[in-house]
Amino acid sequence: MKNRLKYPLSLFVVWHPAFAVGKQIANDLYSTFCRNIEEPLSRGLGVQVYYRSASLIPIDKNIANRNAIILLVDENFMTDGGFQEYTKQLVGLMDDNTRIYPIALCKQATGIGCGLDSIQFIRHHDGFINIQDEYKKEIKKIKSELLHDCARLLMNFQPVWMDKKGSKIPSPVKLFLSHAKKDGEKTAKKFKVFVESETKLDIFFDTVDIADGYEFEKQIGANIENAALVVFHTDEYSSREWCRIEVLVAKRYKCSIVVVHDIKDGEKRAFPYMGNTPTITLKQEENSSFNEILTLTLYQVVNNLYQRELLKSFEEKFKDDKAEFVTITSPPELFNYIDLYKKKRTVNKKLIVLYPEPPLGAEELRILNDIDKDIKFITPIYLPTL
Numbered sequence: 001m002k003n004r005l006k007y008p009l010s011l012f013v014v015w016h017p018a019f020a021v022g023k024q025i026a027n028d029l030y031s032t033f034c035r036n037i038e039e040p041l042s043r044g045l046g047v048q049v050y051y052r053s054a055s056l057i058p059i060d061k062n063i064a065n066r067n068a069i070i071l072l073v074d075e076n077f078m079t080d081g082g083f084q085e086y087t088k089q090l091v092g093l094m095d096d097n098t099r100i101y102p103i104a105l106c107k108q109a110t111g112i113g114c115g116l117d118s119i120q121f122i123r124h125h126d127g128f129i130n131i132q133d134e135y136k137k138e139i140k141k142i143k144s145e146l147l148h149d150c151a152r153l154l155m156n157f158q159p160v161w162m163d164k165k166g167s168k169i170p171s172p173v174k175l176f177l178s179h180a181k182k183d184g185e186k187t188a189k190k191f192k193v194f195v196e197s198e199t200k201l202d203i204f205f206d207t208v209d210i211a212d213g214y215e216f217e218k219q220i221g222a223n224i225e226n227a228a229l230v231v232f233h234t235d236e237y238s239s240r241e242w243c244r245i246e247v248l249v250a251k252r253y254k255c256s257i258v259v260v261h262d263i264k265d266g267e268k269r270a271f272p273y274m275g276n277t278p279t280i281t282l283k284q285e286e287n288s289s290f291n292e293i294l295t296l297t298l299y300q301v302v303n304n305l306y307q308r309e310l311l312k313s314f315e316e317k318f319k320d321d322k323a324e325f326v327t328i329t330s331p332p333e334l335f336n337y338i339d340l341y342k343k344k345r346t347v348n349k350k351l352i353v354l355y356p357e358p359p360l361g362a363e364e365l366r367i368l369n370d371i372d373k374d375i376k377f378i379t380p381i382y383l384p385t386l
Helices: 022-033 075-079 081-091 132-154 185-198 216-224 241-252 286-317 334-346 362-371 380-385
Strands: 010-015 048-052 067-073 098-104 174-178 202-204 227-233 256-261 279-281 323-327 350-354 375-378
Touching: 010 022, 010 081, 022 048, 022 067, 022 132, 067 075, 067 081, 067 132, 075 081, 098 132, 132 286, 174 185, 174 241, 185 202, 185 227, 185 286, 216 241, 227 241, 227 286, 241 256, 256 286, 279 286, 286 323, 286 350, 286 380, 323 334, 334 350, 334 362, 362 375, 375 380
Parallel strands: 010 048, 010 067, 067 098, 174 202, 174 227, 227 256, 256 279, 323 350, 350 375
Antiparallel strands: none
């Protein structure tokens, strides 16, 4: 259709039907990138995920603005002539907006050829597919790497495997670690070491990355703008002025925020502006917990990038001369009124705030509407009713 809306990103998962856990991996990736397969009405990224297994249907790369093709390469995949030929066809689709991410699920996978020789494979520990505990551990690593890869793709950044040896280009995804030095620095440092040793991401850590002689807040703002804020929420965090500033600056720049709960005894006053963000609890098994924090943070980065572009597409499709659209990538909150009233003073139109599915509950919308009934908060599903 001529006016069909193209989504920012689509995923295609390819696996051999004889691969015992291929469908399980595909379903896990579906739950990560689209929505929980067990709870189809839950909040999720909403990325379109397509399966290619028993039937090797050709992939139409024009279905979305960008495409990520994920190959689950096991022994069956490698020795099947049909899958080898299909892989060669997929390699022919590659360009700046269509990329292939092969996952090595057997020792010989990287030697499959088929045009994949120059592409870096996502690897796993040998044998994890047969051990459930190892599966859970390794699927988390696979999801983290794919989320980072998709973030790079959505930011029009070259894939990691194209970085020249010895001159690695910095990752476009930068993690800003926000913590109270009194009781959060030790954990933040450990997380920094974990990220630097286990991933290709960049870290901003104020102890070593704030340049001498610069205004602290301006430098934080300059780095947060293109970063994800990871808050280590300890007992002392909310009582520290610069911790609060970091959260407020991050919200003003509309960057991704993840709050890591590490409260031991309690706090005298909870900082109200850390709400409306995903949270996760720091667990005793640090490496496993750090990986979960990292995955959640990358998920939020991809969500921000994907929803921003998707909502802009809806805005263009349903633009109205009598209304001004404002798009936000997370559910609306009272904090949004700061920017909304600035916008309202510059336009002589009603404001429509477009945010991702699913819609907020009636109780939250009632509070938002009580402040200003001329500002309407809707998700894309309600656009045809305007």
